[in-house]
Amino acid sequence: MSCTKYFILLSAFLLIYSQTSSAQTSFRPKAIVLPLTKDLPTNQYVTEIKQRTPLIPIKLTIDLGGEALWVDCSQGYVSSSYKASRCGSAQCSLANTRACSDCLSGPNPGCNNNSCTLYPENTISKLDTIGEIAQDVVALQSTDGYNPGRLASGAVGMVALGKSNVGLPSLLASAFSFKRKFAICLGTSKGVVIFGDGPYNFLPNHDLSSGLTYVPLLTNPVSTALNYFDGEPSYDYFIGVKSIRVNNANVPVNSTLLKINNVGFGGTKISSSTRYMTLESSIYKAVTNAFVKARSNVRRVNVVAPFSLCYNAKDWSSTRLGLNVPLIELVLESSSVSWSIYGANSMVDVGNGVVCLGLLEAGVNPRTSIVIGAHQIQDNLLQFDLASSKVGFSSLLYGKQTTCGNFNFTSVASKIMP
Ligand SMILES: *[C@@H]1O[C@H](CO)[C@@H](O)[C@H](O)[C@H]1NC(C)=O
Ligand SMILES: *[C@@H]1O[C@H](CO)[C@@H](O)[C@H](O)[C@H]1NC(C)=O
Ligand SMILES: *[C@@H]1O[C@H](CO)[C@@H](O)[C@H](O)[C@H]1NC(C)=O
Numbered sequence: 001m002s003c004t005k006y007f008i009l010l011s012a013f014l015l016i017y018s019q020t021s022s023a024q025t026s027f028r029p030k031a032i033v034l035p036l037t038k039d040l041p042t043n044q045y046v047t048e049i050k051q052r053t054p055l056i057p058i059k060l061t062i063d064l065g066g067e068a069l070w071v072d073c074s075q076g077y078v079s080s081s082y083k084a085s086r087c088g089s090a091q092c093s094l095a096n097t098r099a100c101s102d103c104l105s106g107p108n109p110g111c112n113n114n115s116c117t118l119y120p121e122n123t124i125s126k127l128d129t130i131g132e133i134a135q136d137v138v139a140l141q142s143t144d145g146y147n148p149g150r151l152a153s154g155a156v157g158m159v160a161l162g163k164s165n166v167g168l169p170s171l172l173a174s175a176f177s178f179k180r181k182f183a184i185c186l187g188t189s190k191g192v193v194i195f196g197d198g199p200y201n202f203l204p205n206h207d208l209s210s211g212l213t214y215v216p217l218l219t220n221p222v223s224t225a226l227n228y229f230d231g232e233p234s235y236d237y238f239i240g241v242k243s244i245r246v247n248n249a250n251v252p253v254n255s256t257l258l259k260i261n262n263v264g265f266g267g268t269k270i271s272s273s274t275r276y277m278t279l280e281s282s283i284y285k286a287v288t289n290a291f292v293k294a295r296s297n298v299r300r301v302n303v304v305a306p307f308s309l310c311y312n313a314k315d316w317s318s319t320r321l322g323l324n325v326p327l328i329e330l331v332l333e334s335s336s337v338s339w340s341i342y343g344a345n346s347m348v349d350v351g352n353g354v355v356c357l358g359l360l361e362a363g364v365n366p367r368t369s370i371v372i373g374a375h376q377i378q379d380n381l382l383q384f385d386l387a388s389s390k391v392g393f394s395s396l397l398y399g400k401q402t403t404c405g406n407f408n409f410t411s412v413a414s415k416i417m418p
Pocket of ligand 1 (some may be wrong): 102103104106107112113
């Protein structure tokens with residue numbers, strides 16, 4: 001197998017730090033936070049972690065369904081603590097890989113003999129490659145539910161938050177005996193990922209960890225990654241949508257498409273790397289038709305790509321939850337609840353006073369029938385509980401008079417040394 005300049009980080013050594021810290025070797029953090037900033041040109045959420053020896057800050061993009069954290073090591077990766085994982089080692093079996101490779105132009109990070117490999121995937125550009133599995137030091141901030149942090153763009157890899165054994169939620173849970181649980185909140189300019197349990201304190205001093213609505217996470221038996229091993233399931237987060245309502249009326253959709261079939265097609269997933277909600281063609285048409293009919297008296301204006309339904313913003317009244325457009329609801333399985341998509345999550349401001357319905361058409365027979373994108377989960381708090389296989393959602397936080405940008409960070413004065 002060929003040598004690549006990427007590696008998958010299995011961070012066996014974690015260094016937890018805080019701004020006000022004094023060393024305390026026995027410290028167990030209660031939770032760990034990744035502050036996020038939205039990179040406006042790309043609409044990706046970026047975090048900054050410290051990594052390597054000596055520690056340097058690096059920027060990574062958040063990938064909700066990603067399998068493993070990966071970092072590009074082609075640009076001067078220097079670290080005395082970098083260690084490639086030898087084929088047959090415990091790390092390789094944890095990562096569930098069956099690939100082993102030599103690399104002739106090494107040794108250097110990303111290129112070692114007898115190291116096991118996986119396929120790091122850029123879920124934004126839909127490109128993947130082969131990457132060496134390795135471990136190195138990572139420093140993250142601990143939290144008690146309060147504290148500050150700031151970043152910028154220029155990402156060199158992705159933080160994987162998927163359901164795999166080597167996703168960050170599972171790695172941190174096993175390193176610190178947390179629950180395999182994390183919450184994510186993506187705001188209009190900032191956001192946060194919190195690993196471990198609540199409280200999730202948002203200004204003005206709400207703990208949002210109670211009052212979430214839970215539905216089961218579903219398993220897609222076939223990987224949704226570009227490249228994978230036979231029998232590998234998807235690490236994406238799927239939920240069961242039973243039907244769709246627009247303005248309180250049922251929208252006729254082919255229910256077969258809402259289920260995950262035995263080859264892994266169909267169903268509904270939540271994706272932070274998909275910008276707008278994307279629907280299989282017949283579902284897309286049914287939903288947009290219902291939307292138009294629900295307010296046929298409101299004049300449509302010239303469309304702005306990539307959208308197909310646009311209006312003058314001033315033709316709609318405003319509410320705390322965004323423009324007062326028809327409500328789109330995903331009615332969820334195994335529960336009498338629905339996921340409500342209010343104006344702030346359905347409409348996109350495209351400038352010049354024009355707003356468009358932020359849904360995209362996926363074509364016929366797409367891999368996943370409904371992909372709930374970043375715009376739809378913006379300013380909603382989601383909690384993924386991997387141990388209990390369920391997801392909790394807050395609904396649009398504007399209803400609780402807060403936003404994802406309002407997380408109240410404050411660090412715990414403690415440190416773990418590797
Ligand atoms: C890797 O193994 C090849 C033979 O398979 C050998 O030629 C090369 O020197 C080795 N490289 C390193 C860095 O050990
Ligand atoms: C519903 O979708 C499935 C899967 O694409 C398809 O086989 C079936 O023919 C569709 N049913 C109808 C009534 O269109
Ligand atoms: C954040 O929470 C702490 C602890 O409850 C509180 O003392 C502080 O005032 C809060 N910050 C702001 C800006 O309200």
